[in-house]
Amino acid sequence: MTGITESAEKVFGIKGFEKATMQDIADEEGIGIATLFRYFPKKDKLIVAVAVNAIGRYFHAFQTIAQLDVSSLEKIDRLFDYFASQLNPENLGYTRLIEAFESYAALQFAPLDDMATYNDAHKEISDVFSSIIEEGKSDGSIRGDIPTGDVLLSIINAFSLFSRKLSLFENIPYLEAEVTPSKQLAIVKSIFIDYLKVR
Template identity: 50%
Template sequence: MDPKKRYEKERLDGKQQRLLIILEAAERVLTLKGIEKTTMQDIANDANIGVATLFRYFPKKEKLIVALATKLLEPLLERFQYVAELPISCLEKLEKLFDFFIEDHNNLSVKFMVDFESYASHSSEPLEDILTFNSLNRKISREYSRIIQNGIEDGSIRSGISVKDTLTTVINTFGLFSKKLSLQKNILLLESDLETDYQLAILKKILLDYLKA
């Protein structure tokens, strides 16, 4: 490789590696302290870089927050794409998506994503770079639309209901409930020995039994 090209490649690789370090540090700090209480200095300290270096990558805290939210949303898109492509029935695809939410609800990043959604919804102006995040959400919706269409065509979903409206409500309900349990696992609302995983498994069975043809 030409020395100049090799140098440029190494420089770009180094920038990408540092960007990853910054995003990983941001995830740790923002999850622990919350968006409002976290400073750029906090993140720089965790990443073991100078705050001036951090500002070269992200001139505003808001840009870093959106970049992290976008990064954390990417695995969800990949999972929906994977499930949509599987040669199985719509009902079986829904079960796999439910299993993903159950597996993921104890992930600490869920706390940040809930905080981010609240932060974005209370912002008086659209967040900078939010279009990239919204674009990912639209891609997830398109993949789920493919699964819904599968349910309309394959006969695995019972008749007498609006498949599109029902499946949209079902996935939203399960996703929101899994987030709620993730946030409240250390808060006792009712006298109960039920583990959060078990509660999600019960809801999964209720929904699948309702949908099954």
């Protein structure tokens, strides 16, 4: 099944979710269309499986950072760097895929089949992030005079969404003519980290 989702990710990355057909994916994987439908009876199920696979990369990165032997504030700094790295050419494909998936899912009249699986994958990421927040309360590296959980979740969501949006601007040169995406992220990161630091 991994081969199918990898082939589907490649096809969706080239053609988009709307234009890619199940036949395109079967051809890419080198299997018959009936075999593909045996694993994924609807295209939406395959779309969600691809998105879950892509977001799993975020979970792995969060887990790795959470296990580092550094302060919570340093871990958050590393998370910002990780999101900024999504602008690197080797990461742009799946960064754009997740952005496209969430737009696609949001525009559907009813929830996509298996969307709960994607939500569960998001929750796993949130749980790892929550552990970093709890650690920050204990190690004193984050301000204690703010509603830590709410503020940090808002900041990390804002930063990750912003970095993903910037990944789309590469094909729209006038949007980055003044300040490069990487410089914009560095500025926003500096503002957020300064806000979180214990004074």
